[in-house]
Amino acid sequence: MPELPEVETIRIGLAKLLPGQVIADVWHDWQKSFPNAPADVARFMLGAKIESVRRRAKVLIIELSSGYSLVIHLKMTGQLIFVGEADKKDRESRIENPESEKLNSQFPIPNSSEAELRFGGGHPTKSLIGELPDKSTRVVLDFTDGSKLFFNDQRKFGWMRLIPTLEVPEIDFMKKVGPEPLEDDFTVDKFITNILRRRQSAIKAVLLDQTVLAGVGNIYADESLWAAKIHPSTPVSKVSKTKLVTLYSALRDVLNLSIEKGGSTDKNYVNAEGKKGSYLTFAQVFRKEGQPCPRCGHEIVKIRVAGRGTHICPKCQKVPK
DNA sequence: CACTTGACCTGTCCGC
DNA sequence: TGCGGACAGGTCAAGT
Numbered sequence: 001m002p003e004l005p006e007v008e009t010i011r012i013g014l015a016k017l018l019p020g021q022v023i024a025d026v027w028h029d030w031q032k033s034f035p036n037a038p039a040d041v042a043r044f045m046l047g048a049k050i051e052s053v054r055r056r057a058k059v060l061i062i063e064l065s066s067g068y069s070l071v072i073h074l075k076m077t078g079q080l081i082f083v084g085e086a087d088k089k090d091r092e093s094r095i096e097n098p099e100s101e102k103l104n105s106q107f108p109i110p111n112s113s114e115a116e117l118r119f120g121g122g123h124p125t126k127s128l129i130g131e132l133p134d135k136s137t138r139v140v141l142d143f144t145d146g147s148k149l150f151f152n153d154q155r156k157f158g159w160m161r162l163i164p165t166l167e168v169p170e171i172d173f174m175k176k177v178g179p180e181p182l183e184d185d186f187t188v189d190k191f192i193t194n195i196l197r198r199r200q201s202a203i204k205a206v207l208l209d210q211t212v213l214a215g216v217g218n219i220y221a222d223e224s225l226w227a228a229k230i231h232p233s234t235p236v237s238k239v240s241k242t243k244l245v246t247l248y249s250a251l252r253d254v255l256n257l258s259i260e261k262g263g264s265t266d267k268n269y270v271n272a273e274g275k276k277g278s279y280l281t282f283a284q285v286f287r288k289e290g291q292p293c294p295r296c297g298h299e300i301v302k303i304r305v306a307g308r309g310t311h312i313c314p315k316c317q318k319v320p321k
Numbered sequence: 322c323a324c325t326t327g328a329c330c331t332g333t334c335c336g337c
Numbered sequence: 338t339g340c341g342g343a344c345a346g347g348t349c350a351a352g353t
């Protein structure tokens with residue numbers, strides 16, 4: 001369930017690793033990837049150099065020197081994992097050294113770049129180490145220096161497409177998606193104007209609408225609504241201006257905090273919680289049902305809003321009358 | 322047009 | 338122990 005902060009964390013990791021890499025081979029076994037263009041894969045990917053890694057909303061854009069870009073949506077369970085030459089040697093030496101392998105099996109510690117790239121990706125309940133490719137691997141890019149980029153996606157909701165770079169802004173998703181909530185020009189006035197386009201909807205449904213603003217998913221909708229003390233079912237028209245201003249700040253704070261954590265706690269995450277997932281360690285309400293509200297101590301409950309599992313403190317977030 | 326619900330997937334967890 | 342079914346959630350298509 002990568003949302004904006006997770007995708008941004010992955011982008012930061014990939015932006016350090018990929019530019020300059022030259023694609024030597026491409027493997028994929030999944031018709032949703034490159035659905036119409038096996039010939040284009042060869043023509044516009046093989047030998048192409050990676051120029052940059054960008055993000056728009058929850059979409060990653062890997063720009064190639066061929067004039068094409070790989071456009072990737074991880075949806076819920078997608079992962080992008082870079083394995084460099086150094087990583088492979090490190091693993092080989094571990095296998096040759098029984099003592100270190102024993103250590104490894106008790107407490108798997110991937111190298112930091114891999115851990116960072118895993119952050120926010122799917123498989124939140126699984127161990128984060130394993131041989132690649134595995135059965136969820138959909139695409140593998142081989143680079144000329146021997147390193148590889150794996151695109152894994154357990155549930156096949158995600159996609160990776162090869163699109164001419166100049167046409168990327170023209171695809172349906174890019175044309176419809178709303179403003180980036182962390183951009184400087186995303187003012188509180190713009191936020192409120194966009195939100196009010198859907199007066200009758202539940203406020204949570206509006207936050208999740210990618211055409212209203214980009215990048216917010218279930219986790220950060222719940223977290224920001226809790227922070228602003230707004231019940232997620234409240235129709236937009238019944239949320240006061242004051243609360244909307246608070247929500248604007250809360251949303252940006254929560255997104256920024258999460259990006260900050262994503263960039264700094266990756267090793268800790270894998271060490272301590274390889275089987276739990278990290279982006280929840282600093283959540284206040286998301287998946288905390290049954291636990292006390294960090295603000296008032298009342299029990300957090302899980303309800304259903306806009307067809308989504310929704311976590312609230314019923315004392316802090318009153319049902320609208 | 323505004324808004325809600327279901328489909329796409331597969332792995333996991335819960336109850337019987 | 339196995340089995341069925343509910344559930345997880347981002348986005349789009351189809352529904353009301």
